Amino acid sequence: MGSAALDGGQQPAEPCILVIFGASGDLTKRLLMPALYNLACDGLLPQQFAILGIAMDELTTESFRERMTVGTKQFSTRKEFDAKMWDWLCSRLHYVPGKFDDPAAFARMSELVTQLDQQYQARGNVLFYMATPPSVFGLISDNLERAGFKTSSEGWKRIIVEKPFGTDLPSAIALNREILKYWREDQIFRIDHYLGKETVQNIIAFRFSNGMFEPLWNRNFIDHIQFSVSESVGVEGRGGYYDRSGVLRDMMQNHMFQMLAYLCMEPPASFAPEAVRNEKSKVLDAVRIMDGAAVRTHTVRGQYGPGRDPDGNPVPGYRQEPSVPPGSATETFAAMKLYIDNWRWHGVPIYLRSGKRLWRRGTDIVVQLKAAPEVVFRGTSIESLDANRLIFHIQPDQGIELRFQAKRPGPEMALQKVNMRFDYSQAFSASRATGYEVLIYNCMNGDATLFSRTDLVETAWRIAQPLLDTWKTDAPDFPNYAAGTWGPKAAFELIERDGRKWVEIPTRETLAKVPLFEGADSVLLGSLIMALKPVVFQPGDVIIRKGEPGRELYLISRGEVEVIGDSGEVIAKLGEGSVFGEISLLTSEPRTATIRAASYCDCFVLDKSDFVRVLRDRPHFLEAITEVAQARYNVSVPGEKLVEQM
Ligand code: NDP
Ligand code: BG6
Numbered sequence: 001m002g003s004a005a006l007d008g009g010q011q012p013a014e015p016c017i018l019v020i021f022g023a024s025g026d027l028t029k030r031l032l033m034p035a036l037y038n039l040a041c042d043g044l045l046p047q048q049f050a051i052l053g054i055a056m057d058e059l060t061t062e063s064f065r066e067r068m069t070v071g072t073k074q075f076s077t078r079k080e081f082d083a084k085m086w087d088w089l090c091s092r093l094h095y096v097p098g099k100f101d102d103p104a105a106f107a108r109m110s111e112l113v114t115q116l117d118q119q120y121q122a123r124g125n126v127l128f129y130m131a132t133p134p135s136v137f138g139l140i141s142d143n144l145e146r147a148g149f150k151t152s153s154e155g156w157k158r159i160i161v162e163k164p165f166g167t168d169l170p171s172a173i174a175l176n177r178e179i180l181k182y183w184r185e186d187q188i189f190r191i192d193h194y195l196g197k198e199t200v201q202n203i204i205a206f207r208f209s210n211g212m213f214e215p216l217w218n219r220n221f222i223d224h225i226q227f228s229v230s231e232s233v234g235v236e237g238r239g240g241y242y243d244r245s246g247v248l249r250d251m252m253q254n255h256m257f258q259m260l261a262y263l264c265m266e267p268p269a270s271f272a273p274e275a276v277r278n279e280k281s282k283v284l285d286a287v288r289i290m291d292g293a294a295v296r297t298h299t300v301r302g303q304y305g306p307g308r309d310p311d312g313n314p315v316p317g318y319r320q321e322p323s324v325p326p327g328s329a330t331e332t333f334a335a336m337k338l339y340i341d342n343w344r345w346h347g348v349p350i351y352l353r354s355g356k357r358l359w360r361r362g363t364d365i366v367v368q369l370k371a372a373p374e375v376v377f378r379g380t381s382i383e384s385l386d387a388n389r390l391i392f393h394i395q396p397d398q399g400i401e402l403r404f405q406a407k408r409p410g411p412e413m414a415l416q417k418v419n420m421r422f423d424y425s426q427a428f429s430a431s432r433a434t435g436y437e438v439l440i441y442n443c444m445n446g447d448a449t450l451f452s453r454t455d456l457v458e459t460a461w462r463i464a465q466p467l468l469d470t471w472k473t474d475a476p477d478f479p480n481y482a483a484g485t486w487g488p489k490a491a492f493e494l495i496e497r498d499g500r501k502w503v504e505i506p507t508r509e510t511l512a513k514v515p516l517f518e519g520a521d522s523v524l525l526g527s528l529i530m531a532l533k534p535v536v537f538q539p540g541d542v543i544i545r546k547g548e549p550g551r552e553l554y555l556i557s558r559g560e561v562e563v564i565g566d567s568g569e570v571i572a573k574l575g576e577g578s579v580f581g582e583i584s585l586l587t588s589e590p591r592t593a594t595i596r597a598a599s600y601c602d603c604f605v606l607d608k609s610d611f612v613r614v615l616r617d618r619p620h621f622l623e624a625i626t627e628v629a630q631a632r633y634n635v636s637v638p639g640e641k642l643v644e645q646m
Contacts (some may be wrong), residue, residue, distance in 0.1 A: 013039075013444035015048030016125035016155075017116050019109065021140055022132035023053025023064065023095065027162065029071035031193075032131060035436035037072050040089045041082055044441055048123070050092040050116045054109055056099055064095035077432040092120070100136045106147040117155075124155025127444060130162055134175060137161055141182035150182065160189045160443055163254055164245065165452070168468055169461040176454045189443045190452040194255035196435035198424065199394045201450070203262040203365075204276075206392075206400060213390070214267070216369065218344045223387055224500055225263065226366040227256055229354040232310050233361070234483070235332075239323035246330040248301075248471075251354045253464040257284060258452070259394075260350065263365060264340055273448040277456060284459040286342040295470035300490040302333030303476065304357040307483030307558075312576075315357065315483045329476050332356045335491035336467070337498075351495055353502070357483040359558055359602065363394035366503045380413045389503070398424035403530060408613060416613045417530045485558040486602040489536045504534035506557070506604060514555055514579050524618055531610035537561075537597035543581075546594045550584030551608040559601030564594040573598060585611050586626070 018036075020028055039045045053064055069090060073081055096112055098105025113126060128144065130137055141159070144150065149157055161179065166172025179188060194200050207214060216222070229251055235242040242250065261280035268275040290298060305317040318324060318332050333355030340350065371387040389403040401421040408414045442450055480488045486504060495502055508525045511517050517528065532555070537543055543561060544550055556578050563572040563580075571593075574580055580595055585608050615622050 010044060012044055012046040013441050014125060014446070015046045015120070015122045016127050016444055017113050017120070017122045018049070018051045018127045018129060018440075018444075019113065020051065020053045020129045020131055021100065021136075022055055022130070024055035024057035024059060024067075025131055027131045028053070029068065030075050031434050031436050032129070032440075033068050033072045034075045034077060035434045035440055037076060037086060037089055038078065038433055038437050039441055041078065041085050042437075044437075045089070048121045050094065050120045050122070052109065052112055052116060053093065053095045054098055054105070056097065058097050059095050061093065061095045065090050065093050068093055075434075077434055100132070100139050100143065103143055103146055106143040110147040110149070122155070124152065126155065126157050128157070128159045130159060132162070134161070134164060134166075137175065138178040138182075141179060145182055156187075156446065158187050158189060158443060158446070159183055160191055160440075162191055164249060165190055165254070165457050166461060167244070167249060169458065169465045172457055172461045176457065180454070185454060186446075186448070188451075188454075189439075189448060190457065191436075191439055192254050192258050192452055193435045193439070194258055195450040196437070196439040197394065198433075199392065199398045200259055200262065201438075202400075203259065203392060207263075208267055219346050219348045221369055222348055223368045223370045224349045224351065224498075225368070226364075226495075226503060227259060227350070227352045228366075228502065229256060229363045230358040231354075231356045231361055232358060232484075234304070234315060234318070234357050235321050235324070237322065239321045242332075243324050243328055243330045247332055247334050247354050247356065248464055248467055252334060252336075252352060253460050254452075256352050256354060257460045257463065259365065260284075260287075260338075260352070261456075263367075263392075264345060264350070266344070271449065276449050277453050281453065281455050281459060283340060283342070284456065284463065286340050286345075287463050288339045288341050289462060290466045292466065292470045295467050296474070298338075298494070299334065299336040299467055300488060300494050301331035301471060301476060302355060302481045302488040302491070303328070303330065303478035304332050304355075304481055304483045305479030307357065307485065309357075309484060310360060317479050317483065318357075319479065329478060331471070331476070331478075333358075333481060333487045333491070334467075335487070335494055337494060338463070349498060349500075351500075351502070353487065353491055355481075355487050359484055359486055360507070361396060362505065364503070364505060365392040365394065366390075367392075368500075377413070382413065382415055385415075386417060391503070391505075408616060410616075414613065416527070417610075419526070419530060482558070482600060485600060486534065486536060489538055489600065492534070492536045502534060504532075504604070505529065506532060510557070510577075511555075514577070516553075516579060516582055519624055520621060521618075524614065524621055527614040528606065528611075531614060532604040532606055535603050535605050537601040537603065539597055539599050541597045541601075543595045543597060543601075543603075544591050544593075546592065547590050549588075550581055550591045553579060553582040553585050553606045553608075553611065554595075555579050555604040555606070557602040557604060559603075560598040561601060562596050562598045564596055584608065 020032065022028065072086060094112065094116065096109050098108065117124060126149065130140060166175050207217065261283050265279040265283040268279045303318050306320065307315060309315050319326050319328050335353035338350045338352065367390040369388040372385050374382065374385050386405060391401040391403065393399045393401065399422050401419050403417060403419045405415040406418045408416045439450055492502065506529055508522060511525050511528055517525065543554065556574060556576055558576055560573055560575050561580065562570045563574065565571040583589065584591065
């Protein structure tokens with residue numbers, strides 16, 4: 001990545017004047033200015049540097065500075081606000097009002113750039129940041145050309161363009177053609193802010209700096225890969241934009257396909273920008289393009305209805321969001337199964353899912369290896385072996401986790417799932433960042449590694465296009481998931497049909513709320529987290545039946561279940577955070593009641609064998625749990641008896 005990683009001991013970027021088109025907009029205030037401030041605090045901006053904002057708003061340099069000061073204080077990612085450093089940056093902010101179709105505005109801007117260039121000795125280098133809708137990229141480029149920026153021979157000229165880069169394959173090709181009329185490929189820096197995230201960059205650092213994993217990174221050892229990007233927020237006032245987009249365009253075609261490329265590409269010959277981008281392009285090129293039939297079997301789309309946010313507050317459905325038409329067919333959730341048709345990945349399914357208004361915010365990549373054969377464990381109580389999983393936690397927790405099995409202490413051969421985990425926050429003390437820092441810094445240095453190239457953008461659209469086409473013709477059954485849930489049940493069926501499961505990662509806080517686990521220490525909760533499996537039920541599904549043997553506990557993450565009496569009447573209802581079926585973990589008695597899903601239900605299931613394995617090493621917790629059982633259910637189970645049952 002050349003100078004890509006900001007890993008300390010780095011030099012300030014090359015001198016330049018940064019011209020921001022759309023400087024009065026949300027992006028500038030919320031992300032760009034805080035990122036520039038972070039770069040200043042880290043000593044990565046040169047002395048020969050100034051910023052010129054341009055937008056329609058009739059601001060002055062003074063009022064622009066005031067606005068940016070308020071915004072940066074509000075959106076700064078640093079704990080302390082360094083007033084001296086901000087003053088340094090703020091004194092370099094300038095503003096010129098103007099419309100993008102007004103050549104006179106460009107003439108004024110050009111004069112100011114020349115003046116600032118002389119004042120700050122920026123060597124004629126100018127970076128144009130298009131913090132505007134893509135519809136005006138061509139207009140701006142045309143006016144920049146007329147204003148003489150293309151012919152000026154002094155210094156470099158570069159542009160940063162923001163997403164969305166096209167809305168489908170034809171529009172992306174047209175946009176590329178338009179921009180390439182004015183700029184050379186090496187001048188164009190297309191932003192994908194996911195590539196600015198440390199943990200995303202760490203995917204390639206991890207893969208190619210650790211000899212241990214690369215030999216396993218192929219169809220011989222990997223069973224499948226899962227990419228999950230869950231957002232708990234809705235459309236956040238961007239209903240107008242989102243309704244023309246949907247999750248496929250907003251998250252998958254760009255951010256998720258980029259992560260997929262990093263995870264699955266061949267090792268590049270070096271971290272030179274073209275070496276990395278060539279490998280990304282090759283792997284995306286090898287993704288099998290679906291036909292209509294494949295879209296119908298390998299993809300699922302969803303749209304949220306009313307529900308609750310993670311704090312339990314009611315939230316509207318997508319169709320009730322401002323600026324969203326009441327009959328909108330835009331998807332706010334999608335899941336898909338892709339195949340990469342090359343030597344390395346032939347036959348390995350790659351599952352992707354993403355959605356808004358899901359139960360939690362979290363981006364994780366799970367690489368599941370093939371399970372070891374059980375044959376060695378013949379004659380022991382071990383019936384099956386869980387596959388090893390390597391999990392990249394991208395956000396909000398940042399780290400890498402390896403899940404495997406270890407022998408439980410004791411005379412018997414018994415296994416328990418354990419993990420090794422590296423946490424960014426424990427290993428490094430870097431300040432939180434917006435993700436834009438490394439992108440702006442690299443662009444100022446002309447390093448295009450983390451930016452998308454014409455062919456990459458078009459290849460990604462080529463993969464998405466059949467989904468757009470098929471979804472346009474097939475009427476969706478929306479809304480099909482409630483806000484705050486795990487998404488539509490069909491997404492679970494998509495992966496379960498293949499005998500696999502999504503990995504849902506509950507937080508320790510979720511588990512700590514379960515009465516049975518009150519007082520559990522964090523090691524115990526960590527073990528339980530690895531043992532929990534997600535299941536989704538439709539309204540009316542019978543989850544447990546009275547009289548049948550039971551060996552599992554259910555924890556309701558979202559939804560409601562009914563407890564059914566002997567004559568079929570509903571005798572109680574259980575809601576989110578409730579647990580049922582737990583007595584079967586403590587005794588061998590048959591189920592004492594029938595439980596039915598009253599709504600869509602997302603539940604975590606804990607098997608008795610996993611529960612007891614976890615408990616065996618925690619005798620003090622065993623005591624506590626038997627006390628809870630006595631108090632809550634009047635079930636008396638001596639701890640030793642519980643262990644004997646296993
Ligand atoms: P806003 O609508 O908040 O800002 C757009 C800016 O462009 C405003 O400054 C507006 O000026 C200016 N503008 C638009 N048309 C003209 C014109 N014809 N002449 C002069 N000025 C014009 O958008 P955002 O800042 O949110 O987004 C900008 C880009 O960044 C978009 O492409 C978006 O998709 C992308 N993006 C935004 C993110 C965000 O978090 N906001 C995140 C990732 C990408 P004025 O206000 O004076 O009218
Ligand atoms: C943006 C999308 O690109 O990424 C948003 O337009 C989405 O809809 C956002 O919320 C997610 O980014 P992050 O960094 O919060 O995962």
